[in-house]
Amino acid sequence: MGAxxxxxxxxxxxxxxxGLPRREAGNLVEALRRLGIDTLGAxxxxxxSRVADRFGPPGxxxxxxxxxxxxxxxxRFHVAREELSEEIELPEGTAGSSLECALxxxxxxxxxxxxxxxxxxxxxxxxxxxxxxxxWSVEQGLGRPTASxxxxxxxxxxxxxxxxxxxxTLWLRSVGLGPRAAEQMELSVPGEESRRRLLGAAVREVRAxxxxxxxxxxxxxxxxxxxxxxxxxxxxFPDL
Amino acid sequence: MSLYEPxxxxxxxxxxxxxxxxxxxxxxxxxxxxxxxxxxxxxxxLRRHYFELALVDGRNVTVFRSAASGCWYRQRA
Numbered sequence: 044m045g046a047x048x049x050x051x052x053x054x055x056x057x058x059x060x061x062g063l064p065r066r067e068a069g070n071l072v073e074a075l076r077r078l079g080i081d082t083l084g085a086x087x088x089x090x091x092s093r094v095a096d097r098f099g100p101p102g103x104x105x106x107x108x109x110x111x112x113x114x115x116x117x118x119r120f121h122v123a124r125e126e127l128s129e130e131i132e133l134p135e136g137t138a139g140s141s142l143e144c145a146l147x148x149x150x151x152x153x154x155x156x157x158x159x160x161x162x163x164x165x166x167x168x169x170x171x172x173x174x175x176x177x178x179w180s181v182e183q184g185l186g187r188p189t190a191s192x193x194x195x196x197x198x199x200x201x202x203x204x205x206x207x208x209x210x211x212t213l214w215l216r217s218v219g220l221g222p223r224a225a226e227q228m229e230l231s232v233p234g235e236e237s238r239r240r241l242l243g244a245a246v247r248e249v250r251a252x253x254x255x256x257x258x259x260x261x262x263x264x265x266x267x268x269x270x271x272x273x274x275x276x277x278x279x280f281p282d283l
Numbered sequence: 284m285s286l287y288e289p290x291x292x293x294x295x296x297x298x299x300x301x302x303x304x305x306x307x308x309x310x311x312x313x314x315x316x317x318x319x320x321x322x323x324x325x326x327x328x329l330r331r332h333y334f335e336l337a338l339v340d341g342r343n344v345t346v347f348r349s350a351a352s353g354c355w356y357r358q359r360a
Contacts, residue, residue, distance in 0.1 A: 270319060270321060271359065272289065277286060
C-alpha cells in the first residue's frame with residue numbers, strides 16, 4: 044500500500060530522506076530526473092542491481108524509499124499528504140482579470156493556511172462550480188516543490204482559459220505537500236534578492252510579534268461592483 | 284475578509300422609509316438613493332436600498348436597508 048501511495052510523488056521528495064548532504068542528495072535527484080525518472084513509481088520499477096551500478100549505496104537507499112520499504116518514510120509522507128483547500132464565491136459575470144484576481148486570492152490563502160506549516164506544494168488542483176451546475180477541475184503539476192505565490196500564479200493563470208463557462212465558485216486544492224520552503228533552493232536575482240530578504244525578515248518579525256493576521260494586502264477583485272464589499276478583499280500578505 | 288464590509292447601524296426611519304437619524308444624529312438631507320439587486324436567482328438574493336446622507340453634524344454617511352432582514356447597515360462605499 045505504501046509503495047502505491049508513494050508512486051506518484053516526484054523524486055524531489057527523496058532529497059531530505061536520503062541521509063546525504065544536501066548538495067549530494069540534490070545531485071542524485073537531478074541525475075534521476077535527467078534519466079527521465081521523475082516519480083518514485085518510475086524509480087521503484089528499476090532493478091536494484093541497475094540502480095546500484097549507476098548510483099551506488101545512495102541509489103539503493105533511494106530505491107528502498109521509493110518502494111515504500113521504509114515505513115517511517117511512508118508514515119511521514121502520509122502526514123504530508125493532507126490536503127489544503129480554499130474556495131471563493133464569484134460575483135456574477137466574473138471573467139478576465141477579475142478571475143485572475145480571484146485566483147491570486149486563492150493562492151495567497153492556500154499559502155497562508157496554518158496547516159501548511161511552511162511546507163512546499165507538490166501539485167495543485169484548480170476547479171470551479173459552473174453556473175449551469177456542472178463542475179470542472181484540472182490538475183497542475185509544479186515540476187518541483189514550491190511555496191512561491193509567483194510560481195503558482197504563473198502556472199495556474201493560463202489554466203483559467205480552459206474554464207468551459209461562467210463559474211459561481213472557484214477552488215484550489217493542494218495535491219501533496221513537500222519539504223519545508225526554507226529547505227528549497229531558490230533562483231537568485233541580484234539586488235532584488237537582498238530586498239526580498241529584508242522585506243521577508245520584516246514580515247516575519249511583524250507576524251511573530253503581532254500575530255499571523257497582522258499583515259494583509261488589499262487585492263482588487265471587482266472594482267466596478269455595485270456591492271462595495273465585493274470590490275476588494277483583504278488577503279494574507281504572502282511569505283517572501 | 285473584505286474591505287467595506289457592512290456594519291449594523293442604528294437608523295431611525297420615517298414613515299416613507301427614508302432615514303431620519305443615524306446613531307442619534309439627525310439627517311440633514313438625503314443626497315442620493317439607489318437600489319442594488321443581485322443574485323436574484325440564488326437562494327440568498329441580495330436586495331438593498333442605499334441612502335447617501337448628510338447629517339446635521341456635517342458628516343456624509345452611506346447606509347442601506349436590507350430587504351431580506353429589514354436591518355440597517357452602514358457602509359463605506
